[in-house]
Amino acid sequence: MVLDTLIDIMYFVNGLVWGLPAIIVLLGTGLAVTLLLGFMQIRYFGTIVRNMRWKGRKGGGEVHPFKIWAAVMGATVGVGNIAGVGTAVALGGPGALFWMFLTGLFGMALKAVEVTLGVKYRKMKADGSVVEGGTPYYIRQVPFIGPILAALFALFAFIAAPGIGNMVQSSNVAFGASFVAESYGFDPGIARWLVGIVLTVFVALVVLGGIRRIAEVATYLVPFMATWYILAGLGLFIMFAGNFVDAIVTVLRGAVAPLEVAKTTASMAGSPEAAAGGILGWTTYEAIRYGVARGLFSNEAGLGSAPNAYAYGESDHPGRQGFYGMFEVFMDTLVICMVTGLSIILTGAYTTGLTGAPLAMEAFNRAYGPLAPLIIGVALMLFAFTTLLTWAWYGEVNWIYFWCNVLKLPETPMRWIWRVLWVILILPAAVLAREYFTVIWDFADTANGLMMIPNLIAVVVLAPVAIALLADFARRYRELSS
């Protein structure tokens, strides 16, 4: 009875932190910050790209900034970039892509602010090693309630991490493997066990080495997985190039006006009977609601996750990491999410009534036939695997803040408890059916959404610091470049 009430409360809170109110405050804050920065992400786009070539500097952080960026990209680009976009288009229609694009654009500014604060408020030794760094360390700067907000953020983050950063991802990697295995006639059950065991060993080898090893592995995996998926998308765009203008018109129409299309089934798609399945309709409200939601939850701008890693990057100026953050959101939402979304629209798969990953799969199936399960399956596995690695670090930073900084427990044993815990959760999540974990995952998902509240308050209070630093970096970098 008590448990049922607690579960009801959890779902109610989940509806708030992942629902309409969260969308409003997150996108609203992103838009406000964009205005305050004078549309920096557009005006300085060339600088944002050129900044990615920076060589790093010894003595001002622990890990090369590109490696940190790759690690964060590994966490940001996840299953949401495929399944989440599929869900957004299924529930919000083609117009959802337009609103997702805007979300990415404004999210770039919001991410830049939180990442800049993460670097500004870290503590380092003279040799450049970071003693303290991450989201709770800037949240605690908020007057009076800062320490409480920081502790709450850390608590939410380390509760969220094992669920959404580990078990969901392990299950997704195993799901991707079993999907590929089944498509080619192998036993999906054995594939899940194999993947679970291999994943446990690999993750143990990487995560036990801390942020340096996570970033090192991400440096190789993330560019590969992004290139794999983007090239597959570009190939699809070329095959369906004749539909491009129509697709863009459909997206723009759906963004501002209700849209109605003939419904087809996946098996009938392309056939003369294609229009026999009734109609699908989407309102403008749904296009905004689902486009913005899936965009925000893909790029994580405003949640406060990414600063936990950026704070450990080599840097000569906090604004520099802010620019890395902008490029991260650009790649996540404006490139990878758009590849999925446009593939769905160009191929006409959005009229099938499918949703989530199967909708993206249907789009790639229309372009690549029997190769589609391989393309999507590998992408799903890699996206989930890299998320699993970096979230281990996000969780660890906050676990240490909570137990060692707030409650004063010894750091070394607590760090190892976290890492071992992280590794042993992988196998059951990979092997067992998702139904066993639904409530635990939803609890973690709610905690993940709750991270937004202390982070956003800190972002607003400290925004003037980040704005001054970003403007200073942009000015100086432009002067140096010219």
Next chain:
Amino acid sequence: MGLTARWDLAKLATWLAVVVLFAIFIFFIARIQLGVEFSDREVTESKRDRISSEVFDNLIYHVAFIGLILVLGAVGYVLFQGGGRERSITSEPGELVS
């Protein structure tokens, strides 16, 4: 290099105004969309039910949640500002400790 961060009320007002206007925009669009008719009656009704239950049945909670963040953000900003509207900061990427 020394910089100045300014906690002027214009920044706070911009954030408050943008979030409030965006909220009004979303609720306004949702209200208009309740009247949209599709050629299939079932589709029309399912859309109305979904928008109505998501937006308007829980309106008070939505407003309370948004209000809570706006109030906490604004109070924190004003308190921080109380320590000086302008503060000198450096562009150092972190603080050195022994």
